Amino acid sequence: MKILVFIKQVADTEARILIKSDKKSLEIENKYNMNFFDEFAVEEAIKIKEKSKETTVAVCTYGPKRAVEALRTAIAMGVDQAFLLENNNLNGDDPLITAKILAGFAKQEGFDFILCGRQAIDDESSNIGVMVAEFLGIPHVSSIMKLDIIDEKKALVESEIEGGRETIEVQLPALFTVQKGMNEPRVPLITGVMKAMKANIPFIDPYSLGLTREMIDTCAAKTNVLCYEAPQERPPVRIIEGNTPEEKVKGLITILKEEAKVL
Amino acid sequence: MDFQLTEEQSFFKKTVADTIDKIVAPRSQEIDEKDEFPWELWKEFAKLGYLGLRYPEEIGGLNADKIMSMTFYEELARGSVGFAQSVIMNSLMGTYFIYRFGSDAIKERCLYPAIKGEKIATICFTEDQSGSDLGATRTLAVQDGEGWRINGTKMWITNGPICDFCTVLATTDPSKGLKGLNFFLVEKGTPGFSSGQIIHKLGCRGTVTGELVFDNVWVPYENLLGEEPGKGVFYVGDILDEVRLMTGSMALGIATGAYREALEFARKRVAFGQPIGNYQLIREKFADMDTIMNAARLMIYYGSWLLENNMDCRIVAAEAKMYATETCLKVVDELTRIYGANAFAYEYKSQRYFRDARFLLYGGGTHEVLKDFIGKAIIGKL
Numbered sequence: 001m002k003i004l005v006f007i008k009q010v011a012d013t014e015a016r017i018l019i020k021s022d023k024k025s026l027e028i029e030n031k032y033n034m035n036f037f038d039e040f041a042v043e044e045a046i047k048i049k050e051k052s053k054e055t056t057v058a059v060c061t062y063g064p065k066r067a068v069e070a071l072r073t074a075i076a077m078g079v080d081q082a083f084l085l086e087n088n089n090l091n092g093d094d095p096l097i098t099a100k101i102l103a104g105f106a107k108q109e110g111f112d113f114i115l116c117g118r119q120a121i122d123d124e125s126s127n128i129g130v131m132v133a134e135f136l137g138i139p140h141v142s143s144i145m146k147l148d149i150i151d152e153k154k155a156l157v158e159s160e161i162e163g164g165r166e167t168i169e170v171q172l173p174a175l176f177t178v179q180k181g182m183n184e185p186r187v188p189l190i191t192g193v194m195k196a197m198k199a200n201i202p203f204i205d206p207y208s209l210g211l212t213r214e215m216i217d218t219c220a221a222k223t224n225v226l227c228y229e230a231p232q233e234r235p236p237v238r239i240i241e242g243n244t245p246e247e248k249v250k251g252l253i254t255i256l257k258e259e260a261k262v263l
Numbered sequence: 264m265d266f267q268l269t270e271e272q273s274f275f276k277k278t279v280a281d282t283i284d285k286i287v288a289p290r291s292q293e294i295d296e297k298d299e300f301p302w303e304l305w306k307e308f309a310k311l312g313y314l315g316l317r318y319p320e321e322i323g324g325l326n327a328d329k330i331m332s333m334t335f336y337e338e339l340a341r342g343s344v345g346f347a348q349s350v351i352m353n354s355l356m357g358t359y360f361i362y363r364f365g366s367d368a369i370k371e372r373c374l375y376p377a378i379k380g381e382k383i384a385t386i387c388f389t390e391d392q393s394g395s396d397l398g399a400t401r402t403l404a405v406q407d408g409e410g411w412r413i414n415g416t417k418m419w420i421t422n423g424p425i426c427d428f429c430t431v432l433a434t435t436d437p438s439k440g441l442k443g444l445n446f447f448l449v450e451k452g453t454p455g456f457s458s459g460q461i462i463h464k465l466g467c468r469g470t471v472t473g474e475l476v477f478d479n480v481w482v483p484y485e486n487l488l489g490e491e492p493g494k495g496v497f498y499v500g501d502i503l504d505e506v507r508l509m510t511g512s513m514a515l516g517i518a519t520g521a522y523r524e525a526l527e528f529a530r531k532r533v534a535f536g537q538p539i540g541n542y543q544l545i546r547e548k549f550a551d552m553d554t555i556m557n558a559a560r561l562m563i564y565y566g567s568w569l570l571e572n573n574m575d576c577r578i579v580a581a582e583a584k585m586y587a588t589e590t591c592l593k594v595v596d597e598l599t600r601i602y603g604a605n606a607f608a609y610e611y612k613s614q615r616y617f618r619d620a621r622f623l624l625y626g627g628g629t630h631e632v633l634k635d636f637i638g639k640a641i642i643g644k645l
Contacts, residue, residue: 190312193278197271
């Protein structure tokens with residue numbers, strides 16, 4: 001069985017992000033990680049692989065060269081292969097273009113099913129996995145919390161819905177987007193880290209996937225960033241003064257009553 | 264001259280840092296407060312395989328280069344100094360002479376389980392009257408039948424009270440001073456070998472440090488870790504540079520942790536209507552800290568590069584240890600100034616960095632001894 005996992009490299013949640021003066025681009029501190037939700041997808045794929053010797057896991061990302069680091073993290077966790085679909089001179093932000101490129105790769109590479117995180121924590125568009133499924137003409141289920149592979153043709157999934165969970169039997173091949181909490185992503189063993197350090201990760205030109213300029217060049221983008229605005233600045237942290245916990249609590253209650261007016 | 268870490272080294276550093284942030288750092292406060300050896304964390308961490316980092320793959324290690332090893336020590340110390348001390352003892356000093364000189368049987372019993380975390384290792388140098396002055400070692404080993412009989416007491420032994428085996432420095436000929444020194448393996452359960460007083464420390468809490476007592480301890484000939492008696496001091500030289508760079512790396516890790524705390528606080532703490540990070544004198548502190556930390560890092564990397572390439576690094580390793588330690592002490596001091604009165608409270612992390620950093624003055628050589636060594640090496644014999 002061949003499992004394909006899509007991941008994205010995103011800015012670390014603690015990276016400093018500033019809006020540039022043109023308000024259309026960002027200056028991001030050089031700290032990146034694998035997207036939080038994708039970690040669960042990678043972990044789930046590896047868990048399935050560990051149950052069956054014939055199962056392989058390949059991971060890919062569409063992104064800049066630095067995204068290789070996220071791929072190495074996936075290898076360190078235990079995937080077999082990794083591929084970088086390089087967004088050299090291509091639009092790296094539009095979800096539709098990204099979905100076309102990922103679908104193009106999936107078609108070429110082949111798969112039994114695809115896993116990816118439910119959303120990326122930077123743009124939170126939450127639609128790439130679903131669009132890829134549509135381009136590939138395969139069923140998809142979003143926000144899955146449980147996945148049982150019955151056989152090569154069938155899977156049983158539980159997905160999160162409002163107020164509970166839905167159990168669905170799905171014909172394979174299919175695509176599943178993974179919700180947080182599905183599993184506990186493993187901390188890589190040092191042997192995995194060493195393997196990842198030495199791994200050869202091919203860089204693939206998206207145009208080699210049978211995609212045309214009209215399909216994936218910037219003109220094909222359906223979204224256009226008009227501007228970025230910073231969220232409203234939160235008021236500065238105020239440390240409640242007091243020599244004892246009782247004094248501090250009294251001070252806090254006073255502030256909540258008289259200044260915040262919530263009591 | 265390429266000052267960049269290779270892509271492999273960068274990835275390693277990031278992965279180790281992430282691992283420490285996930286499983287060690289969140290428990291650092293608890294480890295410090297309870298001052299008990301964190302057995303659960305030890306088992307969890309040992310499973311990841313880092314304890315064998317510097318040893319060859321053939322024996323279950325990872326053949327890591329020196330930059331990677333130093334990066335590992337740095338990130339560990341950034342996460343929890345108390346935990347780091349025990350891990351590094353198992354990964355380096357506590358197992359090195361077993362690896363170099365132990366018989367196959369000794370390696371099976373001690374080295375391989377230690378680098379899997381199944382056994383706890385330590386090394387015993389210090390006595391109540393001899394720390395830097397190894398020539399004053401009084402622990403005596405005398406030939407007795409087909410082995411050696413050892414008597415003495417060692418102090419300030421990291422992992423000592425919980426160790427499964429130790430490498431003990433003992434003299435076979437006190438009249439020869441340094442040239443009478445040797446290393447012996449003593450295992451837990453050997454009659455006469457026991458743990459004495461536990462030392463309750465100002466910092467590096469969580470690591471168990473104490474006395475080890477050798478009361479007529481008999482060990483067979485094969486437990487002499489060395490080619491022949493009297494070569495111990497030369498073997499110490501083999502590992503001393505690495506230990507000094509390791510200590511410097513730990514200093515860098517503590518400094519980095521403290522620096523980040525200070526930066527976060529300076530950005531958030533408001534005084535007179537604005538974050539204190541806007542004030543010049545606070546900015547000056549960060550300028551100074553960043554400068555000396557960068558310098559310390561370059562010295563550590565340079566020393567590691569020399570060591571990796573089998574080049575003489577005695578002076579650079581000693582200088583790097585000293586400079587990184589003084590840098591760390593400066594940074595943790597500034598952290599407590601930036602924190603203001605909060606630094607005086609146990610509930611804030613700043614006090615832990617301040618306490619933990621002090622041990623750096625002693626590990627790997629006091630700076631008074633190191634300066635004398637460096638000066639003598641530079642000026643030469645007159």
